[in-house]
Structures are given as C-alpha cells and as structure tokens.
Amino acid sequence: QVQLVESGGGLVQAGGSLRLSCVASGRTTSTYSMGWFRQAPGKERELIATINWNADTTTYADSVKGRFTISRNNAKNTVNLQMNSLKPADTAVYYCARHSVSYRFATTAANFGSWGQGTQVTVSS
Secondary structure, three states, X not given: OOEEEEEOOEEEEOOOOEEEEEEEEOOOOOOOOEEEEEEOOOOOOEEEEEEOOOOOOEEEOOOOOOOEEEEEEXXXXXXXXXXXXXXXXXXXXXXXXXXXXXXXXXXXXXXXXXXXXXXXXXXXX
C-alpha cells in the first residue's frame, strides 16, 4: 500500500505562485503514472495534470495549461506541481494520486487508485 502526502498549499494573492509536493512512502511510485487533481466546493474533482512514470509525457487541463507544471523525482519518490499566475478560480483542495497499474498512462480519474489527503490552496483577489 502506498501512502501519498501532499504539502505546499496555502493562501496566496492572485498572480502569485505556489509549489505543491507529494511524497510517497510504503510502495514505489517510480513505475506508475501520477496525477494532480483538485476539487473546489460544490464541484466535481478535476484532473489537472498527469505525468507518466519516466516523465517524458505530461498532460494538462485547459484550465491550467501554460500556468502549471508537473514534474517528478523518482529517486525521491516525489511529484511536484508548480503553479504560477494563480487565479481565484484555482482555489480548491489539491490531491495527488497514483495510477492503479504500473507502466500505464491515463487522463481519467477512474484509473487512479491511490490518493493523498489533499492540501488547501486559496487564491485571494
């Protein structure tokens, strides 16, 4: 069983930046695709960025493309999300997740079976 712990959330003004980190323990994530999701109050969970096991493929939701960057360090079992030019609409709880099957890439939430507890990001106007 893998445990995922997110950190780096907080309160930031519009236009600012935050860097989220997700540290995995218990089981490796180096052979799994990873993703960052977010969920705002009253809204469904949204997949915003994914990265495959060797970091040569990434995808982004249109809402964050050009502003957010996902990266990973397999030696440290970490996945990061650099968020720039933040907007109030980015306010949400952010979660990292691991794909359920190794060496598979997906862009749908149903394929991710392990989740962290989330970190709150609040962007003020």
